Amino acid sequence: MIQLEQLTWQVAGRTILADVTVAIPANTYAVLMGSTGCGKTTLLEILCGLRKPTSGRVLLDGVDVTHLEPRERGIGYVPQDLALFPGLRVREQIGFAPKLRGMPIEELNQRVNRLAEQFGITHLLNRLPDLLSGGEKQRVALARALAAQPKLLLLDEPLSALDESMRAEAVSLLQRVQSEHELTVLHVTHSSSEAAALGHLHLRMAGGRLEIDSKV
Amino acid sequence: MSFNRSNLCWLVLALITAGYLLFWALLLGATASYSTLESWLKVLMSSEIRHATWLSLVTCSLAAGFALLLAVPVGYLMSRREFRGKSWLDAALDIPIILPPLVVGLCLLIFFQTKIGKVIENGFDVNLPVIEVPESWRPEPEFKSVGEDEFAPRSRVIPMPDDRWKHTLHIPGFPFTYQISGVILAQFVVAAAFAIRTMRGTFQHLSARPEDVALTLGCTRFQALWHVALPAARRGMVAAFCIAWARSLGEFGPILVFAGATRMKTEVLPTTVWLELSVGNLEAAVAVSLFMVLLAVLVLVVVRATGEKV
Numbered sequence: 205m206i207q208l209e210q211l212t213w214q215v216a217g218r219t220i221l222a223d224v225t226v227a228i229p230a231n232t233y234a235v236l237m238g239s240t241g242c243g244k245t246t247l248l249e250i251l252c253g254l255r256k257p258t259s260g261r262v263l264l265d266g267v268d269v270t271h272l273e274p275r276e277r278g279i280g281y282v283p284q285d286l287a288l289f290p291g292l293r294v295r296e297q298i299g300f301a302p303k304l305r306g307m308p309i310e311e312l313n314q315r316v317n318r319l320a321e322q323f324g325i326t327h328l329l330n331r332l333p334d335l336l337s338g339g340e341k342q343r344v345a346l347a348r349a350l351a352a353q354p355k356l357l358l359l360d361e362p363l364s365a366l367d368e369s370m371r372a373e374a375v376s377l378l379q380r381v382q383s384e385h386e387l388t389v390l391h392v393t394h395s396s397s398e399a400a401a402l403g404h405l406h407l408r409m410a411g412g413r414l415e416i417d418s419k420v
Numbered sequence: 421m422s423f424n425r426s427n428l429c430w431l432v433l434a435l436i437t438a439g440y441l442l443f444w445a446l447l448l449g450a451t452a453s454y455s456t457l458e459s460w461l462k463v464l465m466s467s468e469i470r471h472a473t474w475l476s477l478v479t480c481s482l483a484a485g486f487a488l489l490l491a492v493p494v495g496y497l498m499s500r501r502e503f504r505g506k507s508w509l510d511a512a513l514d515i516p517i518i519l520p521p522l523v524v525g526l527c528l529l530i531f532f533q534t535k536i537g538k539v540i541e542n543g544f545d546v547n548l549p550v551i552e553v554p555e556s557w558r559p560e561p562e563f564k565s566v567g568e569d570e571f572a573p574r575s576r577v578i579p580m581p582d583d584r585w586k587h588t589l590h591i592p593g594f595p596f597t598y599q600i601s602g603v604i605l606a607q608f609v610v611a612a613a614f615a616i617r618t619m620r621g622t623f624q625h626l627s628a629r630p631e632d633v634a635l636t637l638g639c640t641r642f643q644a645l646w647h648v649a650l651p652a653a654r655r656g657m658v659a660a661f662c663i664a665w666a667r668s669l670g671e672f673g674p675i676l677v678f679a680g681a682t683r684m685k686t687e688v689l690p691t692t693v694w695l696e697l698s699v700g701n702l703e704a705a706v707a708v709s710l711f712m713v714l715l716a717v718l719v720l721v722v723v724r725a726t727g728e729k730v
Contacts, residue, residue, distance in 0.1 A: 252636050274635040281636040287629035290652040300647075301637040352637050 205230050206251075206356055206388060208414075211260035213246055220246050222412035224260070228405060233382050233389045235403030237396075237417070242409045244392045245284070248358045251390070252279045264355065280354030284361045286345040288333035294320075294344050295329040301352035319347040322384075323377070338365040342374060350385060357382075359391040363398060375401050448713065454706045463707040468683055469692055473711070476669060476688040479600065483607035484664035487615040491660050492653075495619025496645060500628060516613035524609060525677025532597050543593035602679035603686050607668035615664040622656025623649065655726040662726075666719040669712060 206228045213221040220243040228234045238244050249255045251262060253274035261270045269277050289297055296303075298316045307315070320326045323343040333341060342362055349357060363374050375398060382389050393399055399406060406417040463469060498510060516524060531537045596602040626649065634644040650657070672690035679686040681695055689712055696705040 249632075254632050254635065273640075274632075275638045275640065277636075279636060281633060283629050283633065285627065285629055287627065287633045289630050289634070289648050290626075291654070292651070300634070304638045304643065304647075348633075348637070 205263075205265055206390070207261075207263040207266075208251075209261040209263065211247075211250065211262065212258045213243065213250060213255070214258045219412050221250075221257070221414075224412075224414045226407065226414050226416070228388060228390065230265075230388050231382075231386050232404045233379075233391065233402055234405040234407055235399040236390060236392045236407045236409060236414075237394065237399055238409030240394075243412060244409055245360055247409070247414075248281065248360055248390070248392060251356075252281045252358055253277050254281075278352075278355050280349035280352055280357040282345045282349050282357070282359050282362050284364060286341050286362075286365075288336075288341055288344060288348075290333060292333070293329070294325060294331050294333075294336070297333070297344055298329075298347045298351050300348060315351060319351055322381075323347045339370045339374065342366065343377070346377075346381065350381065354387070356388045356390070359389065361392055361394065363393070363395070371395075371398070378402060451706055451713075452710060455703045459703055460707040460710065463704045464711060466704075468687070469704070469708060471684050472687045472689055472692045472708075475600065475603070475686075479603045479607055479688060480665050480668040483604050483611050483668040484615070484661050486604070486608050487612040487664040487668075488619075488657060488661050490612050491615035491619040491664075492650070492657065494616050495621075495660075496623050496649065498616075498620045499623035500631075513616055514613060516610045517617075521610070521671070521673030522677055525606060525674035528602075528606060528609065528674060528678040529597065539593065541593045541595045541597065543591050546589045546591060548587040548589055597678065598680045598682070598686065600679070600686060603675050603688060606674035606678045607671045610671060610674065611664035611667045614667050615660040618660035618663050619653070619656060622653050622660070625656075626652050659723045659726045662719045662723045666716055669715060669719075 208224050208226050211221055211224040212219065224247065236244055236247070246255065250257050253269070253272060253276075257270065261268055263269065264277065264279075274281075289300065292300070295316055298319055299312050302312045302315055316329070317326070320329055323346065325340060325343050325347065328336065328340055328344070333344070336344065342365070346362070359378075362378075363371050366374055378389075378391070379402060381387070391399075391402060408415050408417040464473070494513065498506070498513070519527075532541055594601065596605050630648050630652070631639075631644040634648045635641070639647060670690060671688075672694065675681075675686070675688060675691060676694070681687055681691045683695070687695065689708055692708045693705045693712075696702070696708065
C-alpha cells in the first residue's frame with residue numbers, strides 16, 4: 205500500500221505539485237496520465253527519494269519514508285530513457301543490485317538467469333547496452349529493477365520508445381510481471397490504450413493536482 | 421558548380437584556416453631543418469638532457485595523476501550539484517588558467533615562506549604529557565631518530581626540575597622549495613585546473629539518470645559515482661590525464677621561480693631549452709624543443725582517440 209499525503213513540490217516560486225493525496229492499494233497496477241510538464245516525473249522522483257518534497261508525506265505500507273534515502277525505500281524505478289549503465293554488460297546490469305547487497309555468486313547467477321529467462325533476454329546476457337534494440341533495452345531495465353525485489357515499481361513512460369507491434373507484446377509482459385511478482389506498479393503514460401489495457405486504478409494529473417479518473 | 425556568395429564565404433574561411441595551419445607548419449619546419457638528425461641524437465643522449473627528460477616524464481606523470489585525483493571529485497561536484505555561489509567557485513577554479521605562469525611560481529614561493537608553508541616544509545613539534553620516568557629508563561636528552569629514514573619522526577626528551585621529563589615528538593615536514601617535489605607541485609597547480617575543466621565537461625555530457633537509478637537499486641552516492649559514473653567517464657579521465665600531462669610538460673615559469681633550474685636536480689625539458697638558449701647553444705635547444713613537440717603530438721593523438729576535445 206502506498207499513500208501520498210498532501211504532497212507539495214515548489215520550485216522557483218512555482219507550484220508543480222499541490223497537496224497531492226492518494227492511496228494505491230498493494231498489488232495494484234496504477235496508471236498515471238497527464239499533459240507534458242504537469243509534474244508526473246517529479247512525482248515519481250519524490251516517491252523513490254530522488255527529490256525531497258516541499259511538504260507532505262510518502263508512506264509505504266504505513267511507514268513514513270519521506271526522509272529515507274532512495275536505497276532504503278525498496279522502490280524500483282525505470283525512467284523514460286531506461287538509463288542502462290554504460291559499459292556494463294546485460295548480466296552485470298541485472299546483477300547490479302544483488303551484487304551490491306553481497307549476494308553469493310551462485311545465488312546471484314541463479315537470479316540473473318531466472319530473470320533473463322522470464323524476460324526472454326538470455327541470449328543477450330553478454331551484450332553491452334549500445335548493442336541492444338529499444339525493446340531489448342526496456343526488458344533489461346525492467347529485469348534490473350526487479351532483481352532488487354522492490355515492493356513498488358515506478359515506470360516512467362517505459363513503452364514510449366517502442367513501435368506499435370512491440371508495444372502490444374510489452375503490455376502483456378508488464379501484466380505478467382506485475383502478477384507474477386505481486387507488485388504494486390505506478391506507470392506513467394500518455395497512451396490511453398496502454399492505460400486501458402494495464403490499469404486497475406487510473407489517475408490523472410492536472411494543474412498540479414492528482415485525481416482518480418473515474419471516466420475510464 | 422555554381423559559385424554563389426555562400427561558397428565564397430566558405431572559401432574565405434577555408435583560406436584563413438589553411439593560412440594559420442601553414443604558418444604553424446612553416447614554424448615547425450624551420451625549427452626541424454635548423455639542425456641534423458645526428459646532432460639531435462648527440463644532444464638528446466647527453467647525460468644532462470637524459471636526466472631532464474626522465475625527470476620531466478616522471479614529474480609530469482605524477483602531477484597529472486594527482487591532478488586527475490583532484491579533478492574527478494571536483495568535476496563531479498560541479499557538474500551534478502547546484503548550490504549557492506557555484507558560479508563564483510566555477511570562476512575561482514579557472515584562476516590558475518588565467519594567472520601569468522610566473523605569478524603562480526611567485527605565489528608558491530611566498531606561500532612556503534608563511535607560517536603554514538614553513539610548517540609543511542619543516543614539520544612541527546608535539547609536546548607530549550610530562551612524564552615521570554625511573555632513572556634507569558631515562559634516555560639521553562637529545563634528538564633520537566626512531567628509524568633510519570630521515571623523514572621518520574624524531575623525539576626529544578628534555579629533563580625538567582623535580583625528576584620529571586618533558587617529551588617532545590618532532591613530526592617531519594615535506595620540503596618543496598627548490599626540490600623535485602616543488603617541480604611536481606608547480607606542474608600540479610596549473611595542470612589540475614585543466615584536468616578539472618575536462619572532467620567537469622565529461623560529467624556534464626553524461627546523463628545523471630543512470631546514477632539516479634543506481635541510488636534506487638541500493639547505492640550510496642559514493643557507490644553510484646564509483647560503480648556507474650566513473651566507468652562511464654573513463655574516456656574523459658584518460659583525456660584529463662593527457663591534458664594535465666601535456667600542460668605539465670610545457671610548464672616553465674612556475675618551475676623556474678619555485679623549484680629553480682639546477683642542472684641534474686630540478687631541470688626539466690622546458691628549463692633545458694631556457695638554459696641552453698641562455699648559453700647560446702641553439703642546437704641543443706632546438707633538439708629538446710622538437711622532442712617536446714613530438715611528445716605533445718602523441719598526447720594530442722591519445723586525447724583525440726578518447727573522443728574528448730582539448
